[in-house]
Amino acid sequence: MAGPLAGVKVVHLASLGPGPYCAMLLADLGCEVVIVDRTQPMTVSVEQGRDPRRRGQKSIALDLKKPQARVALLDLVQQADVLIEGMRPGATERLGVGPQDCLAINPGLVYTRVTGWGQEGPLVQCAGHDINYVALSGALLAMGTPGEPPPVPLNLLGDYAGGGVFVAMGIVAALFERERSGRGQVIDGAIADGVGSLTAAAMGMLAAGLWGPRGTNVFDGSAPWYRTYATRDGGFVAVGAIEPQFYRLLLKSLGLDPGRWDREDPRNWPDMSATFARLFAAEDRAHWESVFGATDACVSPVLSFEEAVHHPHHAARRAYVRIGDVVQPAAAPRFSRSAGAETAPPPPVGRDTDAILQDLGRSTEEIAALRAAGAAA
DSSP states (O other): OOOTTTTOEEEEEOOSTHHHHHHHHHHHTTOEEEEEEOSSOOOOSSOGGGOGGGTTOEEEEBOTTSHHHHHHHHHHHHHOSEEEEOSOTTHHHHHTOSHHHHHHHOTTOEEEEEESSOSSSTTTTSOOOHHHHHHHTTTTTTSSOTTSOOOOOTTIIIIIIIIIIHHHHHHHHHHHHHHHHOOOEEEEEEHHHHHHHHTHHHHHHHHTTOOOSTTSOGGGTOSTTEEEEEOTTSOEEEEEOOSHHHHHHHHHHTTOOTTTOOOSSGGGHHHHHHHHHHHHHTSOHHHHHHHHTTSSSOEEEOOOHHHHHHOHHHHHHTOEEEETTEEEEOOSSOOSSOOOOOOOOOOOTTTTHHHHHHHTTOOHHHHHHHHHTTSBO
């Protein structure tokens, strides 16, 4: 099998952050993804030929400032179902490959714009990164210890959850709608919008009077039964005993009397937190794994990336795979009938340039001329 989206052709104008992750998700689902890399590759944190976000895809290197390269891109677009771009608003229009240009030659195209701030509003031309979008959503201030600066939630919340995942969902929805209308459309995928959507539950609690300042909420790490604790060996455990029955089991496993520790009164929280911290700090992480491992107390070891790969549960589910020489998360979610084939390693920049140009009908001489002009590499 080749995945549930086998046959869907995607062109990704190489970008940073959410764009590559969105392209990876689509490739994992079976899409044929062509990355249009720059002839002068962008500075990235991971070498392109080892970046898991490029797995299962092809790469053509074009200089879109040159007319010959733009013609080649538009030829690709004419055959595509989806185009993904992550430039600032107006940039693709100036290059001659904006939504109007592309939809004019391919009315069924799903033209996907993934940015931080979106296509309209006072910040659209401002630079930004994950932490900025999360900050303006209200989510960042809700995290961390009262009186201290909010922690940085990696770039998982903005770039990948609010950006890449939401945009991939939008693309699949637009492809489904196209089956009925026969028409493509433009998707305005803003990370700031996606992160805002992720705060729906908290906003509902706020409206109901159930969400207060940092340090007073169950899910912000203030509640003693929903936070992390240090262990004797420098490790940590995560406690998530929300439901009453799980909370009682947590107390019993710690040797505490459930009748003594009333958690409904927040005035008890400081004493409870200090007691839990003292108990967890008295033993190594492995000890608590043995105590809680097979119970419903909702206590888990806080693992490193390296440890996560080898955890028995992940190993049983084959949740991590080795592609090339890089261990990485396997495709998710899983399908009973249309699971994808084994994923190919990520391509170095321009690996498939000649093959893709040949598929577009370019002769050997024309490809050589594109290279000589610096339009392709």
